[in-house]
Amino acid sequence: MTIMNRLYLTAAISALCTSMAFAETELTVYTAVEAEDLARYAETFNQDHPDIKVNWVRDSTGVITAKLLAEKNNPQADMVWGLAATSLLVLKTEGMLEPYAPAGLDKLDPKFRDGDNPPSWVGMDAWVASVCFNTVEGEKLGLTAPTSWMDLTKPEYAGHVVMPNPASSGTGFLDVSSWLQIFGEEKGWEFMDGLHNNIAAYTHSGSKPCKMAASGETVIGVSFAFRGAKSKADGAPIDIIVPSEGIGWDMEASALIAGTANEEAAKTLLDWSITPKAMEMYNVGYAVVAIPGIAKPVEYFPEGITDAMIDNDFEWAANNRSAILEEWTNRYDTKSEPKG
Known part of the structure; x- marks a missing residue:
């Protein structure tokens, strides 16, 4: 060679x-x-x-x-x-x-x-539920900011609420499963019946309702707190509301x-x-x-929000997921945005 x-x-x-x-x-x-x-x-x-x-x-x-x-x-x-x-x-x-x-x-x-x-x-x-309220649009329409989940069923909010579809959005599912735990199943569905009367649309994204509230496309977006904090830090005229009954999380x-x-x-x-x-x-x-002590403070993230997090029964939510989604879809899916 x-x-x-x-x-x-x-x-x-x-x-x-x-x-x-x-x-x-x-x-x-x-x-x-x-x-x-x-x-x-x-x-x-x-x-x-x-x-x-x-x-x-x-x-x-x-x-x-x-x-x-x-x-x-x-x-x-x-x-x-x-x-x-x-x-x-x-x-x-x-x-x-x-x-x-x-x-x-x-x-x-x-x-x-x-x-x-x-x-x-x-x-x-973890992400936790919250309500994003556009203060500018709310003032134009003479609407006061809600302080509780039940407030969202008031007639004054008709057509001004957007929330995620629980069949496609994890945020939407944590909302629905937590309401059934907070209010009990019978009263939970009664609450969602009243809420449905005020819904403009159900989105297929958990962050979209807050983004819509931030841009003025809607007054109230049921979303998650971190999205609200980021939108507020970017200059959006929104308040991030932690409903008084407690909040779901996943x-x-x-x-x-x-x-x-x-x-x-x-x-x-x-x-x-x-x-x-x-x-x-x-x-x-x-x-x-997941590791304690690592997370740094987030600007505009509501103080004390962890105290409002319910004792979420994840096993119950998982075991009943199919039945919950079937019932929700039968009752409310007509207001869902088109997919895709």
């Missing part, structure tokens, strides 16, 4: 080794995380794990949950990173999640993990899909998803994160 051939062979072997060292494992990750955050999540993760590529499949909570259930016998996802805990409880009941105790589990607030050992899912952050959580062919890479991502670095990343979009 000539010296030149040896050099070519050495270079080829070196290139092959480099290629193998940096070969990517691709993960199909289902998520309901806000679309604007996905690139940042993947980029931050890849700072520590450049050898794992995240391929997102993103939609609203209801759509992703339905898609996963439809694929039960032929799973297409390796992992879920950012879906409502109530949805993951449904998947757990169906035997679709792979139990796993990620590194750092002991640092999480106990509320932010499945109770089994090892857990089937772990939490990331958490974004993550889990391994049982049967994934990329289990080790998926475990690496799940490990990373509950690190302090990940929590700092979530804090950009959420005021409450």
Whole structure:
């Protein structure tokens, strides 16, 4: 073998080794995380794990949950990173999640993990319900700001309230399931009957009602508090109201899909998803994160809001999800915005 051939062979072997060292494992990750955050999540993760590529499949909570259930016998996802805990409880009941105790589990607030050992899912952050009220538009129309959920049934608000559809939005589902817990089932549906009379539209996004209130498209948007705080910080003339009866909440959580062919890479991502670095990343979009003491104060986020969070029965909400959504759809879906 000539010296030149040896050099070519050495270079080829070196290139092959480099290629193998940096070969990517691709993960199909289902998520309901806000679309604007996905690139940042993947980029931050890849700072520590450049050898794992995240391929997102993103939609609203209801759509992703339905898609996963439809694929039960032929799973297409390796992992879920950012879906409502109530949805993951449904998947757990169906035997679709792979139990796993990620590194750092002991640092999480106990509320932010499945109770089994090892857990089937772990939490990331929480979002809490609130009402966004446009003070400028309210003054023009002579409307006073509501202070309670029951206030939203007053005739003066007819046509001025927008809220999320619970079949497609995790925020919408936490609203409906929390009202049934706060008021009891019979009075809860009576409340929603009265609320429906005042609804202009049900959206398929949990943040959209507050964005509409912020822009003056509606006066009242039932949404979540962090979205209201961000809109107010951007200059929107809104008040963020915490209704006096208490507020529902849910958490974004993550889990391994049982049967994934990329289990080790998926475990690496799940490990990373509950690190302090990940929590700092979530804090950009959420005021409450799973590791205590990490979240920084968020401008305009209502003070004492955690005290208003109800003792949410996630198991009850998950077990009754289908029945709740069927009843809600039969009663109110005629005012839902078109999908797509």
